[in-house]
Amino acid sequence: GQNIDQPTEMTATEGAIVQINCTYQTSGFNGLFWYQQHAGEAPTFLSYNVLDGLEEKGRFSSFLSRSKGYSYLLLKELQMKDSASYLCAVKGREGYQKVTFGTGTKLQVIP
């Protein structure tokens, strides 16, 4: 099975940098996703890491360490619109479609 841990809530200041951590324990690993979900809306895809290291996409970066079962999402130059929940999700090996989601981290960006 899979177990995914993320902080429940975080607060950060507009213009700052915030790091959202995700740790996981899985029986098999085939990639890790990050999604953004605004209140009342559907999740939207942010990033996918399958190899160790940092993937950068504009203001957002995602890091993976498979040996440590650890990932983080880094948001730079925070904007008010970044206030949302951020979901970590792990794809295991037991089935192509069996992606397990964490409970999400609710980020509040304050002026």
Add this chain to the structure above:
Amino acid sequence: NAGVTQTPKFQVLKTGQSMTLQCAQDMNHEYMSWYRQDPGMGLRLIHYSVGAGITDQGEVPNGYNVSRSTTEDFPLRLLSAAPSQTSVYFCATHLGSYGYTFGSGTRLTVV
């Protein structure tokens, strides 16, 4: 392109009633899934399909049925609604490392 279309957006059912949540995609993706999202629980997989005619159970399949007669459509049937099925339901398609594309969700209340 509409992406993934879910209907209805909102629904109230009485205990014991049955209904079908509709999901249609125009992305020609083989893989489709149904998730439910509850506060503090994250997204949980109900059923998924890897192609027309092929479906399988996810983490929380009890009380739900699915079928996949075409690539485009993946309806979710609630057989006899219970208050425990009050939730937000998301349909999603999936293409390799590009992650999931979610529908806008159906907010279901069972009274």
